[in-house]
Amino acid sequence: MSACSRLLRSAPACPLLLLAACANIQAPPGGPPDKKPPTLTSVFPDSLAVIPDFKGNVEFRFDEVISEGSTPSTGRGTGDLEKLVILSPTKRFPDVSWHRRRITVHPAEGWKPNRVYRVELLPGITDVRQNRSKVERVVTFTTGAELPHDTVSGRVFDWKAGNPAVAALVEAILQPDSLPYRTLADSAGHFTFGPLPKGEYLVYAVLDQNRNFRRDLREAFDTVRLKPESLQAAKAELYAFVHDTLPPRILQITPMDSVTASVSFATSLDPFQKLDSTAASVHKLPDSTVVPVVALILRDTTLGGGGEPTLERRRDTTAAPRPPDSAAARLPDSLFGRMRGAAGFARPTMNRPPLSDHITLKVRTPWHPGDRLVIAIKGVRTVSGRSGDVQAPLIVPEQRTRQGLPSDSAAADSMRVRRELRDSLERRRPREKNDTVQRRRP
16 A cells, blocks of 8 residues: 555545645756756776776766667667777677666677777767767776787878878777777877787778778778887878779770870779870771870879970969868868877878879870770779779760751851751641641541
8 A cells, every 4th residue: 555545544634635745746847958968977997997807898877868879789780879889809799788877888709808908989979858979988998918008090091082081990900819909080080099908000091981890892991010119109191092903994085175085994093103105005997097195194293205295284373272172171270289289290181192093195186076096005003003004995976966967067057057947847837738638628
């Protein structure tokens, strides 16, 4: 029997007063909405703790109920909470569980003895009102191994785009045990993570397109090897690009004008290779007449040769300065100032020319509409280091026509064309009218 029932039986004379006393008093509805994001109150275990035979879970505790997200955790890295936790070193997706105000993390294969573990909670935790927290936290502890002291730092660029790689996946593999430690680069491509166990590392920078914290096929990446003695002083620069083992292959040749054509390739080309006009040959069909090549241009760098005149891109001193087209350049200067003061980095700029997948070819003798040519280039090298000779046809398109007229009439006066069409319609209209009358006659 409840306390309220006992009070009503003992004092039946004043039930209304007793019911009022037993009512559940709550705050009145309404008021300002809750816009405060969840706050991380504590983490277990403490960072840099040594816990031999650790069997529990890493816990992140908050001051309110947090949201599990629309996609629950299933151990495959697709859950909303799983995408906010990076556990190292492991080759499997960790078990991430939701417990109202807590998030627990446990490796799928269990905790291994004598290892240094690193658990990183990324920004993005929300409460039930979708207030998003910007807090991030890293917990580093050991299960019996020596406390770590080394740090890996550097910056990542998207070599194809020529910009810093925002939120690129950085994977430092400890040699010779092949233990992968992972983190993400910031919005300017910088990364600094540690402490890590002492040793030699093979560092990968990956453009993680599907955000699964793994290196997948056809994802752009770069790698560098760091020795133990150079970890503290070295600032690794990684230029991610799509690696391909196939030799160069021409996709299309497009004429740009009567003496210039753009040769597009299936993969990016090595921007440091030396090509000149002697590497290319152009023959006009059907009699294979030689068409002299003036220059080959790889991006904006002119690589002429054999005494032929070359193309030059002169600087326009009267033009206004062009703003840099990069994601990092659009960041506020105050952010660069904090990065420069905290990590010793300056504004991120690439020390290599951006990648390109085309070569511009210029000939001496103009081609004409309807001409058929064969273009061949020797010794083309891709950015992956594969070299080869390429050859493809070039068909110069015919001149465009108007209203279905032949190409020699396309340049005629538009009034004359409209007049001829009107006269033609006028000549046909009486015949159509007479034929209609004849069909109606009995």
